Amino acid sequence: MSQVNRLSRGGRIDRSQPLTFTFNGETYQGYAGDTLAAALLANGVDVIGRSFKYSRPRGIVAAGAEEPNAVLQIGSREETQIPNVRATQQALYSGLVAASTNGWPSVNNDLMGILGKVGGKMMPPGFYYKTFMYPSSLWMTYEKYIRKAAGLGRAPLENDPDIYDHINQHCDVLVIGAGPAGLAAALAAGRSGARVILADEQEEFGGSLLDTRETLDGKPAAEWVAKVVAELKTLPEVTLLPRATVNGYHDHNFLTIHERRTDHLGETAPLGAFSAPQARHRVHRVRAGRVVLAAGAHERPLVYANNDVPGNMLAGAVSTYVRRYGVAPGKKLVLATNNDYAYRTALDWLDAGLQVVAVADARSNPRGSWVEEVRSRGVRVLTGSSVIDVRGGKRVEAARVAAIDPVAMKVTSPGEWLDCDLVASSGGYSPVVHLASHLGGRPEWREDILAFVPGEGNGLQKRIDAGAVNGVFKLGDVIANGFEAGVKAAAETGFKATAGDLPRTEKRVEEAAIALFQVPHEKPTARAPKQFVDLQNDVTAAGIELATREGFESVEHVKRYTALGFGTDQGKLGNINGLAIAARSMGISIPQMGTTMFRPNYTPVTFGAVAGRHCGHLFEPKRYTAMQAWHVANGAEFEDVGQWKRPWYFPKKGEDLHAAVARECLAVRNSVGILDASTLGKIDIQGPDAREFLNRVYTNAWTKLDVGKARYGLMCKEDGMVFDDGVTACLADNHFLMTTTTGGAARVLQWLELYHQTEWPELKVYFTSVTDHWATMTLSGPNSRKLLAEVTDIDLDKDGFPFMTWKEGNVAGVPARVFRISFTGELSYEVNVQADYALGVWEKLIEAGKKYDLTPYGTETMHVLRAEKGFIIVGQDTDASVTPDDLNMGWCVGRTKPFSWIGWRGMNREDCLREDRKQLVGLKPIDPLKVLPEGAQLVFDPKQSIPMTMVGHVTSSYMSATMGHSFAMAVVKGGLKRMGERVFAPLADGSVIEAEIVSSVFYDPKGERQNV
């Protein structure tokens, strides 16, 4: 099929560039400059999909974002699939592959279509609630079926080959929409020197000026557009964004723009400069001083019987296809209107050499300039009339025009059937109020223009409305209004705008519209042929009436009950008609009825654009220590600890986790191991009140910690619950080095700052994070002293450098601070060096350690070794409900400290002193080979009926290679007084693991091994 509907001339398309594309498997041709919708219409494709509920054939209705029917699936390959693309907004490119999303198995032969005649009864309004709520177990089945039949599109199953990104913009004035008002506003603001962004969703700037028959300065309006755009391009502080939809208006004048950078170039983005991938879409995150909202208006269709048959279109859309794309979507036009502007469509149709069968104007005596021009060209104008019904299956065949009384909602003449293949209707214009209501600003009804305009919204949006969105429709007024808005926006952001000449417009008489939403039919609405309000969701006038009859009186309830405005088009065409019908049905006015609100996004945004570059290897930061390269080279498996990548274990060939961990554990217990502990949080604390501060934030006492010594400390929140722990060393009288858990580093520093800044600013102390500055390597095991001695000048004599002290000296030639502290229970040294020199030190230790079989170990072995000693890990063995006493760590509580330190009051609440609180104990499974699952719930009596009384849970559990049996730590109600008793862990598979409650210190309870 060739382009049967392509006019021989006209349009902004490039006829020298034919482009081939396919739709539902058929190959067609269009031209560069076409939208997909224009090209489909050019090829006479009437049926574009099937409707949601009734499976009726549907065609293209509109030419812009408001299109409800032509919502297609684009993409030739699995990885390039995009759902929910409005054909009216998709530029045609060579090789484009599109398919209907609704219509199963095909749009022309539709299974649902056969059901459709019954389907109407099957699916009355509220069908979701009425049908599918019960039985709820069937919902999953229904949902699959409905989704498939309803055509919501589908996401690709393979990775998108394209990239998407974000950019942050700041401007004085953001102008939304580059129609006549927006262009004038951008020009006024741009000339002032203000930073201006002009964003428009279409392929090129100009909006309605690209297809209007009106002139500016006596020339085609598009010439003025070109002149303005050329000037804007010369202004250095003006950013022009075509193909960019302002999608969200968020708090404090923050807006998001979805820019489609390469969608017009092909299915995937071509490589850009430097052979780099180009972002297919870009989200602009804009902070604007002022917003000029010049989003224009959407034409409303009239609601008459069978107004959904392909060939029913918006009047303005018909003009757009004729004038902008050189496409005539039919031959014989009947126009139905309630206003002057739609007459332009009749004139455009005549200019294209086509037949206007009749114009039906609901007004009784229209005399506007365009009306008279249409009359003077011999067109039959039927006044006080409207199209009340349409005949046709997959295409309009005839329209019935009759006299109507729109107030009484009566048909007052028998009317006549007029042969035609296109019915264009216009019920007036609805300002695009969406963005203005994103922060809760309620649109306001204006009776003079029969439309909602943006509400003031209590000033939350620093916004100036201009042009049609502001209820200004006359072209000359629109441009003046836009210019004024640009001047005002610039002035309010501190720029002085200069006066400018506005283009001259035609003189013309324009008359007001009359209110007409639903067109009357002889039969009552419920019995008349279907009069569609929301084409995407198959909501009819009868459905809305039914909803109000059933008691859904709030506009929000009507919406939810009928699904009016629910679709991907968010009811851009149907909402106002729908609420007008609801209002009439209830006998109230439209402003009494009110309108629904809109939320972001204005049109659908791809997930790729939402994610931007925060995906794949950039999904989130990965933090590495200075020894990372060595860990990778030596085969470490890694564990995520917060954002850190920590070596989890170092498997040798053929080893699994358990084998590697068993080997690493034995190496530490029998000889020496090395651990990268650099991720521990480290906070440098200086000041004369440092010691007092420690006294207040730790549970234990710090007054007597001598210089050169280190001490373990517990931190609680005010409620008395443990929240971090670590070793803090006294470096000098007024100088301490605190360590925190890896995951708690940032949290603890913020905690210290919070109390210092808000509660105790009088304390002279400063905190500085040195986590990244120091790299830490732990040598642990009986041979650690011998090994370290080979590479250090520090005297490691056990009396000169005892447990819980630190020394300075060189390790492998690098100045180091060495702490004799232990998390394994073995003789241990934590070597700290400036991170820039750490890898060299590490490698020298590895080299020197060969003769001791020095074994690198990871976090898993560290966990096992510390658990054998009963050392807790905050966050694993504790949650936010565990006090130091619950952990049997009362020894770490400074009960006589003079200041009421953080946690002391909290842990002395009555509830915290109960003896039957869950307390940390050790568990020894009776079967030494069974490892309790971490998190397993514990009971005292496994034979009780379900639900059992749970008395605690397992917090840590491992197999100990050292001891040759499994063991665990757990919190158990009153556990500390239940030593020797049994607990049971009934597991999901029905088995039960029995264990004995024992001390949580399994290995070397006297601490003899670390203190040698």
Next chain:
Amino acid sequence: MLHIFCPHCGELRSEEEFHAAGQAHIARPLDPNACTDEEWGDYLFFRDNPRGLHHELWLHAAGCRKYFNATRHTISYEILETYKIGEKPSVTEAGGSEKKPVAKGVTA
């Protein structure tokens, strides 16, 4: 995305630089041990949840790492002022109630 004036940096910054830290002006009792359980519970757990002006503690986490206070309207999210720790708000519910609350927003 709120735009918040950091009183230390002296300029407006984007919300992503900040952490909210709850209600402002909740002083730690000078002698916690003298508090009854009820008083201590009030201090620890009970917070206002006003419809209207709320004085809040914020942290400029990505910037100067300083805590400060903000008076924010919980319906409109408008921030009427920010001020340093130790300072009193100049806009309060009694004094500043000429700020009319925003209409109920019902979103689609």
Next chain:
Amino acid sequence: MTAVNVYKQRPDKIEGQSPLHHAGLAELVGKGKSGAGVHLREKKLLGHLTLRGDAKDPAFAGGVHKALGVELPVALTLVANGSLSLQWLAPDEWLLIVPRGEEFATEKRLREALGNELHYAVVNVSGGQTLLELSGPKVREMLMKSTSYDVHPSNFPVGKAVGTHFAKTQLVIRHTAEETWELVVRRSFADYIWLWLQDASAEFGLAIEA
């Protein structure tokens, strides 16, 4: 015993490894795109010191001036004296960057000038961060893809320095010359930032400089 432990932490004869050592930047020099819009250079292994004190106390401000030859910079600014730069981080916090190996002497000089009575802190953080210099006509645009802070010259003139959000982390951005910017990056995040910068710069062309 002194009140504070001051310790020379950098060895004299051993070459250190900056946080981007693994990236092998030296090998990438000269291999970038010609006409690149973004040039990157790691100013590695410099001496970084965090300075804390009361800016309103003339003794503190005077002592800093005496030791460093520069006045304490006011909010969101950076001052330089030859190869030394001092940047405001917070009302009571500054970042002092000095040439490699001078941090120990500088700390001692500061402590000498500030004396024993004042309450202040100097902390060596040299191993914990690195400085990335970005230059070229497209750096500003690349930064716009990375941070929500406004990098337009009207808001971010030369001499300004801010701590802010960047990609999914935080860092300090310093504007040092018309088309030159510096990022102060924490060591453990350096690889992430390097990956991010490569990605964000790709469309503008990236060249690595020595």
